[in-house]
Amino acid sequence: MIVGLGIDVIDVSRIESAMEDPKFIERILTSSERQVVTTPQRLAGRWAAKEAIAKAVSVELSWQDVEILNDEAGKPIAVIDAEKWRSEGYRLHISITHERGHAAAVAILEKTN
Numbered sequence: 001m002i003v004g005l006g007i008d009v010i011d012v013s014r015i016e017s018a019m020e021d022p023k024f025i026e027r028i029l030t031s032s033e034r035q036v037v038t039t040p041q042r043l044a045g046r047w048a049a050k051e052a053i054a055k056a057v058s059v060e061l062s063w064q065d066v067e068i069l070n071d072e073a074g075k076p077i078a079v080i081d082a083e084k085w086r087s088e089g090y091r092l093h094i095s096i097t098h099e100r101g102h103a104a105a106v107a108i109l110e111k112t113n
Contacts, residue, residue: 003090004109008048012101015038015047030067044069044103045096052107053078053094059085068094078107089113 018024019040028047029037037043050066057080065082076094080087093108 001111002094002108003111004056004058004107005054006057006107006109007105008051008055009102009104010044010048010051011100012040012044015044025111028063030064032069033067038070041098041103045098045105048100048103049076049078049094049096049107052105053080053092056092056107056109057085057090061085068080068096 014031025034025043028043028050033046037046046068049068050061050063055064056062059082061080061082065079066080067086068076070077071077076096078092078094089112091110091112093110094105096103096105098104
């Protein structure tokens with residue numbers, strides 16, 4: 001059963017400007033994410049996904065509480081590492097897209113038991 005839904009969209013140029021400050025990237029991305037996210041489009045997608053996830057789970061999360069990497073097929077997988085979030089009994093689904101100057105993401109929280 002779906003118990004949470006989040007969506008976010010962001011202008012890639014906003015992220016591109018912010019990326020001029022290396023501290024911005026360190027604040028938004030975990031060290032593992034920084035290894036694979038190298039373009040403004042991909043960072044904007046991660047930004048949108050982290051915002052969508054926070055909305056779906058209805059918990060205030062820091063940027064570092066959520067890590068989004070890709071599985072072997074390229075599908076984005078999110079892991080939430082925050083004391084205030086209990087993942088047992090839930091599955092999180094996310095999708096990230098980029099189109100021209102925008103990135104968007106959707107997160108769906110499914111209760112599994």
